[in-house]
Amino acid sequence: MTPSGRFYLAGEERLLIIGGGLAGCEAAWQASRRGIRTVLYEMKPHRFSPAHKSPLLSELVCSNSLKSESLDKAVGLLKEEMRRLGSLIIRAADQTRVPAGVSLAVDREEFSRFVTESLEREGQVEIIRREITEMPAGGAVIVATGPLTSEPFGRSLSEMTGRKALYFYDAVSPIVLGDSIDFAVAFKASRYGRGGDDYVNCPMTRQQYYDFVDALVRAERVPLREFEKEAYFEGCMPVEELARRGRETLAFGSLKPVGLVDPRTGERPFAVVQLRQDNREGTLYSMVGFQTKLKWEEQKRVFRMIPGLQDAEFVRLGSVHRNTFVNSPLLLRESLQLKGHPRIFLAGQITGVEGYVESAAMGLLAGISASLWMKGEPMVTPSPATAIGSLLRYVTHANPATFQPMNANFGLFPPLETGEKGRQRRRLLALRGLEEIDRWKASVDRHP
Numbered sequence: 001m002t003p004s005g006r007f008y009l010a011g012e013e014r015l016l017i018i019g020g021g022l023a024g025c026e027a028a029w030q031a032s033r034r035g036i037r038t039v040l041y042e043m044k045p046h047r048f049s050p051a052h053k054s055p056l057l058s059e060l061v062c063s064n065s066l067k068s069e070s071l072d073k074a075v076g077l078l079k080e081e082m083r084r085l086g087s088l089i090i091r092a093a094d095q096t097r098v099p100a101g102v103s104l105a106v107d108r109e110e111f112s113r114f115v116t117e118s119l120e121r122e123g124q125v126e127i128i129r130r131e132i133t134e135m136p137a138g139g140a141v142i143v144a145t146g147p148l149t150s151e152p153f154g155r156s157l158s159e160m161t162g163r164k165a166l167y168f169y170d171a172v173s174p175i176v177l178g179d180s181i182d183f184a185v186a187f188k189a190s191r192y193g194r195g196g197d198d199y200v201n202c203p204m205t206r207q208q209y210y211d212f213v214d215a216l217v218r219a220e221r222v223p224l225r226e227f228e229k230e231a232y233f234e235g236c237m238p239v240e241e242l243a244r245r246g247r248e249t250l251a252f253g254s255l256k257p258v259g260l261v262d263p264r265t266g267e268r269p270f271a272v273v274q275l276r277q278d279n280r281e282g283t284l285y286s287m288v289g290f291q292t293k294l295k296w297e298e299q300k301r302v303f304r305m306i307p308g309l310q311d312a313e314f315v316r317l318g319s320v321h322r323n324t325f326v327n328s329p330l331l332l333r334e335s336l337q338l339k340g341h342p343r344i345f346l347a348g349q350i351t352g353v354e355g356y357v358e359s360a361a362m363g364l365l366a367g368i369s370a371s372l373w374m375k376g377e378p379m380v381t382p383s384p385a386t387a388i389g390s391l392l393r394y395v396t397h398a399n400p401a402t403f404q405p406m407n408a409n410f411g412l413f414p415p416l417e418t419g420e421k422g423r424q425r426r427r428l429l430a431l432r433g434l435e436e437i438d439r440w441k442a443s444v445d446r447h448p
Contacts, residue, residue, distance in 0.1 A: 014039055015370055017142045018132045018153070020057040022089050022356055023348025023363030024144035025115050029088035030367030032124035036374060040119065043131035043150070056112035057119065057127075058089065065105040066093050066357050072426040074315075074408040075357055078387035079104065081437040082361060085388075085444075088118055089360040135160055135344070140374050142366050144347040146359075149324040160341065161331055172354075172404050173290040174299060175316040176275070176309065177411050178283050179421060186275075186308030191259030199276060200285055202308035203262045203269035209251060212305050216243045219298040222319075238293045238320050254289030273306050279398070284315065284411040286402075292318035315409035316354070327403055328352045328395040335369040335379045336362065336392075345370050352395045354407040361388045361408075362395075368444060380443050383436040385414055385429075 015031050017024045020042030028040045045055035053059070070076045082090045096110040119125050133152035135141070145153055181200060188197035204212065217240060242249050251257075255271040262269050275285035292299060296317045304310050328351050331338055336351065338344045347366035348359040365381075365388065372379055382389035390412035398406075406412070413429050420428055 013037060013374065015140045015142065015374060016136050017041065017144060018136075019144035019146055019348070020044070020127070021144060021146045021348060022058050022360040023146070023366070024142070025058045025119060026087060026089050026360045026363035027142050027144060027347050027367035027370070028119060028125050029122070030086070030364050031371045032122050033086065034368070034371040034375075036124065036371045038125045040125055040127050041132050042127065042129055044129065046129060047131050047150075054109070054112060056109070056116045058092070058112050058115040060106070060108045060111060060356065064098070064108045064111075065100060065103050067104070067355070068102055069104050070102050071430040072423055074387050074390075074410045074412075074426075075355065077430045077433050078357055078361055078391075078408045081386055081388050081433065082357070082364060084434075084437055085364060085441055087360065087364055088115060089357075089363075092118070138343075140343050140345070140370050142345045142347050142363075142370055143350060144363055144366070145324070145350060147323040147325070147349045149350065154324060157326075160344075161326055161338070172316065172319045173287045174292075174303060174314050174318045175278055175284050175286045175406075175409075175411070176312040176314055178277075178285050180311055180313035181275070181285065182308045182311060187263055189260055189263075194259075199274045199288075200308075201260055201262075201269075202273040202275070202306050203257075203260075204255070204271040204273070204307060206270040208305075208307060209255070209271040210247060212302070213243050213247050213250060215302045215305060216240050216294075219302050220295045221293045221298075222295055237291075239290050239318075240292060240294060273309075276402075278402075279394075279411065281415060283415065284409075287318075290318055291320050293320050294318070315411045316407055323349065323405065325350050325352045325405055327400050329398050329400040329403055332396050334381045334392060334396050335373070336366045336396075337369065337373070342373070345373075349405070352398075352403060352405045353391055354405045358391060358408055361391060364388070365392060380440065382440040384412075386433045386437045386440065387413075388437070389440075 015036050015038045017028050017038060017040045020040055024040060028038045031038045042057060067075045079090055092111050092114040093104050093106050095114055096106045098105050098107055119127060134156040186200050186202045188200055190196060190198045242253060251271045255273055257269045257272045260268060260272050274288040276288050278284040278286045299317050300314060304312055332346060333339055336345045345366045347363040351362050353359055353362055369379060381392060384390045384393040387408050391408055394406050394412050410426055410429055416428055
């Protein structure tokens with residue numbers, strides 16, 4: 001690397017990976033196992049982000065849990081798919097697990113040590129402890145800098161992708177499965193009949209609204225960390241913060257009932273919670289204006305007070321937090337390559353996924369894709385009927401105008417041809433996903 005910080009590889013066939021979190025480490029492992037010489041850059045211990053403390057790679061910050069192991073949970077299926085694909089991150093978790101019921105929880109330090117030592121022993125991987133402040137000028141690159149991407153590199157990425165395509169704060173509303181909405185209460189309509197039946201509307205009486213607001217302001221919140229203090233800005237104010245401004249605030253804001261008539265009563269409700277279709281298949285609906293810092297269990301409890309959502313199944317819960325991510329549907333191919341810069345791949349949370357396992361899964365895909373590209377082999381991507389393929393399809397094909405980060409969930413999967421629901425539906429989706437991932441693995445392994 002020259003004094004200016006730019007790379008000149010002069011014909012060297014090396015893959016550069018920026019970021020030693022879960023995604024970067026998984027990408028390095030996958031590429032090295034396919035015979036690709038890999039250089040992994042990690043700025044620790046010379047510089048730490050506000051959230052990181054350990055010099056080890058793949059440091060777990062928020063939790064030591066990688067969530068459910070059950071195959072009737074999408075993240076459980078995702079982990080099993082990654083096991084079959086030789087994931088280093090899942091192997092590390094399996095080797096360092098601690099008792100946690102049906103969840104896969106780990107000893108944080110031992111987990112990070114296992115990943116670090118595995119990569120240090122891998123002959124095809126060189127680990128360099130140095131901060132990269134701008135995009136390398138040549139060669140294949142995987143960007144896995146995570147939700148706390150440093151300001152200098154963020155500027156470099158922003159210049160390459162366009163400033164309007166890079167986000168530094170994330171305000172996310174909950175998403176529910178469409179078939180868990182009670183349409184004996186909720187109804188479809190747009191305000192004043194404009195635009196057809198585009199929204200699901202959950203009507204509230206005066207008393208239901210006041211009870212909901214009172215519960216909302218009393219509910220427990222997740223405290224902001226120091227580096228997230230500036231996350232509260234007017235355009236993404238948490239719904240509970242708006243409710244604290246006065247009991248009527250939401251009724252005159254995001255819950256205003258104007259232009260809507262409940263077809264069952266023929267009258268305008270006192271307040272209305274609206275949900276917007278979130279995917280092409282119409283299996284997912286997001287709660288409009290419900291970005292929140294409530295704890296997850298509190299979200300479920302309070303939001304199920306909304307008429308029509310009393311049995312809602314949440315596939316994503318709300319949040320407001322610091323998160324660097326790109327508008328992936330605008331910028332990324334299914335191979336996770338930047339559309340205008342095919343030598344550059346993105347991996348991890350910066351692609352618009354949420355969660356440790358989901359981040360590592362995007363690293364796994366990026367490592368495989370970059371390996372195929374460097375060898376001149378055709379790109380092969382997993383079926384959207386798999387957990388990993390459904391996430392990939394979401395981040396590359398979602399609506400760019402409303403794109404927000406997403407975790408693994410069965411609402412992203414193509415529907416079954418039969419009409420099963422609930423646990424039986426999830427079981428069949430999982431069986432189909434495992435069959436598809438085995439087929440994809442066979443196609444990838446043809447290009448070792």
